[in-house]
Amino acid sequence: MTQLTKSSLKFTLISECNVSNARTGVMNLTHYNVETPVFMPVGTQGTLKGILPDQLEQIDCQIILANAYHLGVRPGPDLLKKAGGLHKFMNWNRALLTDSGGFQMVSLLKLAKITEKGVKFKSPYGADDCMLTPEESIRIQNAIGADIIMQLDDVIATNITGSRVEESTFRTSRWLDRCLVAHERPHDQAIFPIVQGAIDERLRLISTQLHMEKDVKGYALGGLSGGESKNIFWKMVLLSSKILPKEKPRYVMGVGFALDIVICCALGIDMFDCVFPTRTARFGCALIPSGQINLKLNKYKFDFQPIDNECKCSTCKRYTRAYLHSIIPMQAVACHLLTIHNLYFQISLMRSIRESIKRNMFPQFVKEFISKVYSHRPVSKWVTEALKAVNINLEVV
Amino acid sequence: MRFRLQTINNICGRLGIINEIERLPTFQMETPNLLFYTNGGCIPHLTHDVILMLTSDVLPLQIPLDNIYHATEAIIKLDVSVNTFIGLPEYLSFCTLQDPTTTVKQGYHKENVATIWSKHGKQFITKARHMELMESLKPDMYISLCDGDTNINSSKKRILNSARTTNEAFRYCYDQHVSSPTLCKKALIAPIEGGYDLTTRELCAKYLSNFPVVGYLIDGLYSDGASVHKIPFHSVEKIIDHTLKYIPVERLRIIQGAWEPQSILKMIKLGVDLFDTSFPCLNAENGCALVFNFNVENLFSENVQLVNLYHSKNENNIWKKELNNKNEYKSNSCVSNRDNKLNENNKISDGVQFKNNVNDEQNNTSKKNFVSPYSISLYDTKYFDDFTPIIENCLCLTCRKHTKAYVHHLLITKELLGMVLLMIHNLHHYMEFFRYIREHLRRNIGKCD
Numbered sequence A: 001m002t003q004l005t006k007s008s009l010k011f012t013l014i015s016e017c018n019v020s021n022a023r024t025g026v027m028n029l030t031h032y033n034v035e036t037p038v039f040m041p042v043g044t045q046g047t048l049k050g051i052l053p054d055q056l057e058q059i060d061c062q063i064i065l066a067n068a069y070h071l072g073v074r075p076g077p078d079l080l081k082k083a084g085g086l087h088k089f090m091n092w093n094r095a096l097l098t099d100s101g102g103f104q105m106v107s108l109l110k111l112a113k114i115t116e117k118g119v120k121f122k123s124p125y126g127a128d129d130c131m132l133t134p135e136e137s138i139r140i141q142n143a144i145g146a147d148i149i150m151q152l153d154d155v156i157a158t159n160i161t162g163s164r165v166e167e168s169t170f171r172t173s174r175w176l177d178r179c180l181v182a183h184e185r186p187h188d189q190a191i192f193p194i195v196q197g198a199i200d201e202r203l204r205l206i207s208t209q210l211h212m213e214k215d216v217k218g219y220a221l222g223g224l225s226g227g228e229s230k231n232i233f234w235k236m237v238l239l240s241s242k243i244l245p246k247e248k249p250r251y252v253m254g255v256g257f258a259l260d261i262v263i264c265c266a267l268g269i270d271m272f273d274c275v276f277p278t279r280t281a282r283f284g285c286a287l288i289p290s291g292q293i294n295l296k297l298n299k300y301k302f303d304f305q306p307i308d309n310e311c312k313c314s315t316c317k318r319y320t321r322a323y324l325h326s327i328i329p330m331q332a333v334a335c336h337l338l339t340i341h342n343l344y345f346q347i348s349l350m351r352s353i354r355e356s357i358k359r360n361m362f363p364q365f366v367k368e369f370i371s372k373v374y375s376h377r378p379v380s381k382w383v384t385e386a387l388k389a390v391n392i393n394l395e396v397v
Numbered sequence B: 001m002r003f004r005l006q007t008i009n010n011i012c013g014r015l016g017i018i019n020e021i022e023r024l025p026t027f028q029m030e031t032p033n034l035l036f037y038t039n040g041g042c043i044p045h046l047t048h049d050v051i052l053m054l055t056s057d058v059l060p061l062q063i064p065l066d067n068i069y070h071a072t073e074a075i076i077k078l079d080v081s082v083n084t085f086i087g088l089p090e091y092l093s094f095c096t097l098q099d100p101t102t103t104v105k106q107g108y109h110k111e112n113v114a115t116i117w118s119k120h121g122k123q124f125i126t127k128a129r130h131m132e133l134m135e136s137l138k139p140d141m142y143i144s145l146c147d148g149d150t151n152i153n154s155s156k157k158r159i160l161n162s163a164r165t166t167n168e169a170f171r172y173c174y175d176q177h178v179s180s181p182t183l184c185k186k187a188l189i190a191p192i193e194g195g196y197d198l199t200t201r202e203l204c205a206k207y208l209s210n211f212p213v214v215g216y217l218i219d220g221l222y223s224d225g226a227s228v229h230k231i232p233f234h235s236v237e238k239i240i241d242h243t244l245k246y247i248p249v250e251r252l253r254i255i256q257g258a259w260e261p262q263s264i265l266k267m268i269k270l271g272v273d274l275f276d277t278s279f280p281c282l283n284a285e286n287g288c289a290l291v292f293n294f295n296v297e298n299l300f301s302e303n304v305q306l307v308n309l310y311h312s313k314n315e316n317n318i319w320k321k322e323l324n325n326k327n328e329y330k331s332n333s334c335v336s337n338r339d340n341k342l343n344e345n346n347k348i349s350d351g352v353q354f355k356n357n358v359n360d361e362q363n364n365t366s367k368k369n370f371v372s373p374y375s376i377s378l379y380d381t382k383y384f385d386d387f388t389p390i391i392e393n394c395l396c397l398t399c400r401k402h403t404k405a406y407v408h409h410l411l412i413t414k415e416l417l418g419m420v421l422l423m424i425h426n427l428h429h430y431m432e433f434f435r436y437i438r439e440h441l442r443r444n445i446g447k448c449d
């Protein structure tokens, strides 16, 4: 009652780096106030890989991502509606973001056919052909009820060039219009458009500008987590973030390696998501400041240290590398312990980034971070160049 | 470690206290109670932070040597206790030999050794090796080496061999135990064998009662850990009753395995003090949530019924009939015989062969087919849109915060959290069952006399 004009997303910038484009802020969403830059762990099917919502709160996870395609199939939008939305269904009281399903369509389903109408695919659970239209994607996402929802975009493989890229770029914009019309809950769900255009600068620019004309609360950059070269990746990110309005959050989809996150923050990005920290945990790998260690390796058999001596997560406080080695992959507990550590690592990284921006120390933070990652090898050219583009010069100490 | 009997009562069962653990001076546990089954040193699916959401109690862990054996090399090399290695130093550890939930592969006997199956395959454990391992693991309680490879179908010859190997190993382990500065402060538990043969049970119990051990484990009652709940109580009743007659009344008595709750009550009545969490764990593993009602007035009366909260009265009667009709168990109890030549019980080898052929298929479908009158299967599609908790008044995290529809969804999508939620509820329910048993005993001690 107090806020009759309450909007689905209110973004407030708290601090901006006075050297680079990095910024920190708060996104007031329907269910939670999320601090940015933020990493969103991926809980595809309405659960985060064996971790209880209570545990996620304990490690200060503020927002998680779910997938409209998977949830649309099981348990389906009707049940989620009946449950009162995904928040209630899984008992998660903080923020949620749903992906539209376009990416899964194309990456999981080889037989997907994209037409102007939508994505046609064979259902993995039946013989019938299904059609995911922009309207249907929004209908599902409205039923799920996430704080932030994504438009359905025309996803193409990163190696595609030529007229298909152009088609995808403009079709994504046309689909955005259809999504905005179909969206039934703009008062409590913020919809983000997705910038496409593969690695074509002209098309990316057009896509960004087209989306900027729409009444939306934030922007996502799509098609940048594939196999494209890092030299191109950072340029594509900067190209959009440079012209996007300052007062709205920007989200690079599918980016989650610590190094990429730090660089993207410098380029002015606020939101990230990636399956990597949770997926690598399932393969017995733990994230550490210099990269990751594979605890299945025999060299950890007698290693009685925690994963990371500096880490304050519940796993590192109690369990050792040797013990983890002994229960991988037989015990699900091993996966839970690594998942908790990896999420804690990722969330701590984001907290450090935010703190350093607030204290006006972001460039120093970046330099320290880079020196840890590249302690045994020369810094990659793309890293130096990307940071230089936003005035952080690694050569100058 | 010390076990103190508080009441001796032949009608209801007994109340006792375990305390004075050398390593854990403040630890105290009342009996009848539970040992928490572990695999690889962890309570399946539960990390320590989640265990804390289940209970703040200091838990007694049952650590079977076979499922932690792969880690013993590291434990020895690092020179740490098993508790330290598994990251649960504040919990009590009881080192046993065989995982109570799995199937003991039968027919691998060698004179004076126990055969266990670890992650790395078959291991022969001699009594000397066993004591070396205990010296390194430093569990708070442990059993001496035993050959518990007997079940209701075992031949007399097999039973006698198992008893001889176990008693001889005990003699050796006992001597080592009292002379070891490390182990003499730990609790040695004597395993009593004898299969389903009263005479051998009596002989073993009498022999072992001569040694001043803290307690006894009645072993050798089954081979197939996954189907213990199908063993009718009447087939073990005489064995347990007879065995207990010959061991000192003031000492701790332990039985392992996933016995159905109704049998647990009867074993408590016979005077057994400690059990384990195999039953709730196996139920969770099969997608089942425990929903039996233990909140009944006359818990230890002859015809007490732990009814399933989800069944109508009629259905509960049907279950009762099935429970009484469990004689088919006899012919199925040796499902896992791998080597017929070595199997001394040739009568059933045809059945064994058949069972083996369909075993894999069974494993694939068993999750959905596991039925127990004490639980509901959350794979059942009828829970698809059931937004109520597993048990309305249950205070566990699962029931307070999640619905059956959500657990069903997690099982159907093979998400790991499904098992976590089921384990939390099942362990909570089972712990409450035992809490209720103890309260009931306390209340009724006078009446029973």
Ligand SMILES: [Zn+2]
Pocket: A307, A308, A311, A312, A313, A314, A315, A316, A317, A341, A344
């Ligand atoms: Zn950690």
Ligand SMILES: [Zn+2]
Pocket: B390, B391, B394, B395, B396, B397, B398, B399, B400, B424, B425, B426, B428
């Ligand atoms: Zn419960």
